[in-house]
Amino acid sequence: GNNVTTEELKFVAKQGAVLNLDSVSALKRLAEVVDPEGFKISFRVNPMVGAGHHDHCITGGVMSKFGIMDNEAVEVYQFAEDLGFTPVGMHSHIGSGILDPEPFKLAIESTIDIAGKVHTEAGIDFEFVDFGGGVGIPYTPEENIVDIDTFAKENIALFKSKLEEHDLGKPTMYLEPGRYLVGDASVLLTRVNSVKQSYRKFLGVDSGFHTLLRPAMYDSYHHIVAANKMDAPNTQEVDIAGNVCESGDLFARDRPMPDVEEGDLLAILNAGAYGFTMSSNYNSRPKASEVLVKDGECFLTRERETFEDLFNKQIIPDYLQ
Template structure:
């Protein structure tokens, strides 16, 4: 089992050296608990593995996975760069000390105001469409401005259809067969195109699609280099490297993954005489998923037509099971050594039939008041949460060498309506 599960001498779940039950008692539930050291370990393993095979290598954290300020500051301190997909992510990154050249902005369906804002923040613009390119040229001085383009490598992969971002059904990027024309257009407008980016999907544990994407992207880049005269400073291969969510899944052999894909990258550089551009990769999930656990409390054990374990969180807290039918391993953090005795449904507190964290899940004799740990909750967990059913957002706690600190206060009822107004005629 490769799920980063640790147990302390009380038979409670251990998170970064802290007792999960103690955390729940002190800070309440639902609470996302973040292990700082695990994030650092994940980043350093990823960076060192790839840079071993290609030293001119940079990690761009896909921060849509988790934009908690503490998480991003941890990665900033390690030297990580940022893959941003919204002006808000650019703003957050700049506020935390990321310089503009450490931020690659890849937007889609972006407004003129957003284009101008990102440009003014100094981030590198990764253009998604001809429309955005032409509009940008009218708003800023294009002369010498370094930009990049997202191309569709016609390869898609991911753990769910909604996470596949390449291929004929994808809304993202310029078409592979128009790349030469678009890069030439950018040069004619006065821009300095220095990069190419592609993205095939998220949650990838099979190395084969990634290999196909590198081959396809490099063929496109090679053609652009030769026919449009572009000397690339970087080539960016997006597509989130996956992590095990189920007990049966195995960790990706990262070293083999890096060796094969970097080897192919270097072969293509030589084939097209492209020199030695920097290689970018954009892990999001890999860096943060297994560094967080969502702690919830059992408030109801209900024997109906099925047996339901009801908890004090729902899909407004963790959307992935309802949206993607995603599996998250769930443990009884209060008694980690208890044997599995039953199969139950673990249900949330949202007024929706689809608000379930698990169906027919093997669990021990769970009791009301037990603390459950929903694992691998660090990627697309809090960042996708909402106030549906007028539920306040959960708290977030950072654990550093066993010491806990609140890094996001739990919302109050007052917070729910802080930005709303009742017009005078309705008073």
Template sequence: MNLQFNTNEKGNLEIGGVDALELAQEYGTPLYVLDEMRIRDNYQRVEQAFSSEYSDFKIFYAAKANTNLAVMRILEQEGSGIDAVSPGEIYTALLAGFEPERILFTGNNVTSEELQFALDSGVRINLDSVSMLERLAGLDNAEGTKISFRVNPMVGAGHHDHCITGGELSKFGVMEQEAVDVYKKAKSLGFEPVGIHTHIGSGILDPEPFKLAVKVLMDIAGRVHQEAGVEFEFIDFGGGLGIPYTPEEPVLNIKQFASEIVALYKDKLSEYGIDSPTMCIEPGRYIVGDAGYLLTRVNTVKQSYRKFIGVDAGFNTLLRPTMYDSYHHILVVDKPTAQPSQNVDVAGNICESGDLFARNRPLPNIIEGDVLSIMNAGAYSFSMSSQYNSRPLPAEVIVQEGKVDVIRERETYADLLSKQNLPLRFFK
């Protein structure tokens, strides 16, 4: 079983030296909990695995996984860069202390106003289409800007169809066959193209698709270098490193993964006579996924046509099971090692039939008032959350060596309406 967790002397689930049951009692539920040291450890594991094989290596954290300022600040301290996909993520990264040159903006279907924001912010701009290139060329102070392109290498991988971002069905990137011409056009428009980028999907545990994408992108980069005369400052292979969600899934051997990827990278650099550009990857889930927990209290045990365990969280707090049919392991906080004694459905409190965290899941005996921990909830939980059904969003806390800090306040009912305006004519 690959799922790892700690317990304290009471037998309760412990997160960062803090009793999870006490967290639920003090801060209420639903509650997001982040383990600071786990985030740091995950980052350092990736950084060390790759930099030991290739010294000019850089991580750009995929901010869309979790944009809490505390998380961003931790990664700024660790030396990470930021993979930003929106102006909002650029704004957040700058506020967290990242210098503009440590931020790579890779948007898709962005407006000209968003491009201008990125340009004015001084961040690196990674273009997704010819349209973006042409519109960027028409903006103020664009000439001479260093840019890169996202290329679709016709290789895709991921844990769900919606997470595969390469191949003929993908909306992302310029086509492989137009890459050379796009770089030539960029130079003719007065830009300085210095990078190339791809991203094939997320939740990848098998290194083979990633290795294939590296090979294909390096072949494209080789042609761009030789035919368009581009000297690359960086080559970015995107993110997608997966974590095991089910107890049976394997843990990605990051040292072996890094060794195989870097060896292929070096071979291709030599084959095409490319100098030694910075090698970049963009992990998000791998860094924060298993560092997060969603604590939720059981409010209803209902024997209907099936047995339902009803909780006070819903897909507005963790969308992945509903959106991707994703598995998240569930523990009872005060008996995390208890053996299953029943098969139940764990249902949320949203008025939708798809609001289920688990279907027919083997779990121990559960009573109303129990607190459950939904594991591996650090990535794509709050960042995909909503106020659907007019439910205020939960609080977030971060724990480290027994210390707890609130890093996002729980919303109130008033927060639901804070940006609404009722026209005066409705009062006449």
């Protein structure tokens, strides 16, 4: 994480995990709440490589808020050792939603070059090098899924050759492919509650960007199908609009759809990575339920919120009662 609080540092330290630090500030504060002697840590570095499906998701380069600078890595790792810590890893992450393996190759080269310099000049022996996540999934029907075998073969070969180049031994290569694992595991089901012919034709649904933020926040494409009319041919192009009080609350513009009526059910696909976790109660909307489907059976795993739930944590001062 970045910009973590001291309380968060304390919590993670108690779990026995290797803390991955994003700044010198976090390092100094950690030294105040744990015994640094022999305490294993890692640092996130900025490899000066960035990639991703949207500018907001690019996490490397001069505009990034993440990580320590590549040209200060030796000094920071040495400072950590001087405090008594045992640095054992290096971490980088260049962005999210990447379908091309080439940016990962640049990140591997850059990160291992930084690790090699830290190893040579600060004497750090790395147990692991973590290249974060970012492996994308296809959102549009035209996109192809990442060829994970080719991705692994090319990047592991490069990783090994760079380790040899810098005489770094055999640290473990870490990846964190979150979206790749869960992105297409969920769909958002939303019901059409209005069909409106205005200057454009709108399908109004009982959900909005408070439930699935990506289309409004990133202008992201999510494929949408009429769940109860899967075999019906597309006959029109419509805008699919949410129920939040902003013009940006749209799931799609000019989207081909079959003849859809009020009461029909739409499925918005690939909602698993940043669906519920980014949802909110904006516009006083209760959050949706979550249902697990396995082998044709459905299991309720999270109850739908009620309006009463929105007030559970509120405390009204006496003078307002």
